[in-house]
Amino acid sequence: MSRRPVVPPFRLVASALAAAALLTTAACSDDGAATTAADTAADQARAAERDIAEQAPTGSPTGSPTGSATASPSALTESGAKAALLTETDLEGGWNQVRDAGKWRDSMLIGQVDVAQFLTGKADASDCQELVDGLYGEDLLGKPSGASALTGFQQGDSRLLEQVAAYDRAALDDRLKWMASLPQKCDQFTLDGSGGGERTVQVTEVSVPEVGDARQGLHVTVRGDADGGPATLSLMVTAVRVGDSAVTVTGGGLDGDQKDSVEQATQAGAERLRTVLDGGTPSPQPTELD
Numbered sequence: 466m467s468r469r470p471v472v473p474p475f476r477l478v479a480s481a482l483a484a485a486a487l488l489t490t491a492a493c494s495d496d497g498a499a500t501t502a503a504d505t506a507a508d509q510a511r512a513a514e515r516d517i518a519e520q521a522p523t524g525s526p527t528g529s530p531t532g533s534a535t536a537s538p539s540a541l542t543e544s545g546a547k548a549a550l551l552t553e554t555d556l557e558g559g560w561n562q563v564r565d566a567g568k569w570r571d572s573m574l575i576g577q578v579d580v581a582q583f584l585t586g587k588a589d590a591s592d593c594q595e596l597v598d599g600l601y602g603e604d605l606l607g608k609p610s611g612a613s614a615l616t617g618f619q620q621g622d623s624r625l626l627e628q629v630a631a632y633d634r635a636a637l638d639d640r641l642k643w644m645a646s647l648p649q650k651c652d653q654f655t656l657d658g659s660g661g662g663e664r665t666v667q668v669t670e671v672s673v674p675e676v677g678d679a680r681q682g683l684h685v686t687v688r689g690d691a692d693g694g695p696a697t698l699s700l701m702v703t704a705v706r707v708g709d710s711a712v713t714v715t716g717g718g719l720d721g722d723q724k725d726s727v728e729q730a731t732q733a734g735a736e737r738l739r740t741v742l743d744g745g746t747p748s749p750q751p752t753e754l755d
Contacts, residue, residue: 539742541631541710546614549629549712549741550751555733558726559620566617566626567603573664573687573698574601576656583654592643593651597666600685606632606640606704606713616751623718625726627734634709641704644681645670656687664689674728676735677705677712684722691719703731707738 539545553562574597580590599605603615603626611631618625632640648670656664665688673682680703687698700717701724712734716727737747 539744541612543612545741546612546629547751548747549738550614550616551627551730551734552749552751554749560618563617563619567615570601573691576658579655579657589650593654596647596651606711623720623723625716625730627730628713629738631710637706637711641679641681662690671701673703674732676732677707679706701727705731705735707735708742710738712738
């Protein structure tokens with residue numbers, strides 16, 4: 466036995482509406498019974514319309530969308546953090562990628578801040594101590610809350626280090642504000658190194674390329690003795706927030722702060738991170754050194 470074909474919902478509505486129209490016409494000759502029948506038919510038509518609306522899939526013309534059409538940036542993964550790292554192609558000036566960037570440490574940043582020099586006492590001194598410790602440990606923005614990756618490049622006696630990492634959003638914004646306060650709090654101070662050596666540290670603010678969602682930059686010079694003679698360590702550090710993640714670039718050395726290269730690395734690094742968070746793939750990809 467063949468099945469009776471299913472009548473599409475819109476046909477049911479059309480039939481009910483047609484019946485209502487006929488009964489309404491009939492009401493001209495018989496007000497009582499015809500009017501009651503017309504009301505019944507109209508109720509049936511409205512019920513059919515409700516059935517179609519309830520059965521319509523979400524997002525169809527008759528349904529109601531349940532979510533926003535705007536996609537949120539994806540969370541940074543370990544593979545995404547590595548893909549966002551700079552490559553030699555992103556930099557100009559003969560920078561060579563190195564394998565041991567995670568082990569870089571500069572001994573001129575080791576020491577204790579002379580608290581006696583601060584008019585406001587231990588509060589500002591502790592911020593300056595946190596600055597030099599953060600530069601030495603390459604964790605100026607604090608400990609990442611999620612994925613992170615790091616790479617480094619060398620050019621003569623100068624180094625350029627980049628870190629890409631995920632952070633707690635509120636903590637990251639607080640850290641950028643903290644960086645902005647350092648040129649005033651730590652304008653100039655003395656760092657007492659091991660063996661009684663003293664170093665003079667100066668901190669100033671630097672401009673950062675207009676990339677990312679928020680950004681901050683510092684220039685730090687450390688003057689003292691190194692390898693038996695006077696030396697000046699000059700560093701430029703930038704931090705750029707992209708969503709809940711950030712790119713930190715530190716460049717410089719005894720040959721200067723490498724300002725142009727740091728700015729170039731900051732621009733390219735933030736763009737690569739944005740591409741990754743938007744679901745894309747930066748090109749070219751980092752090498753196996755990463």
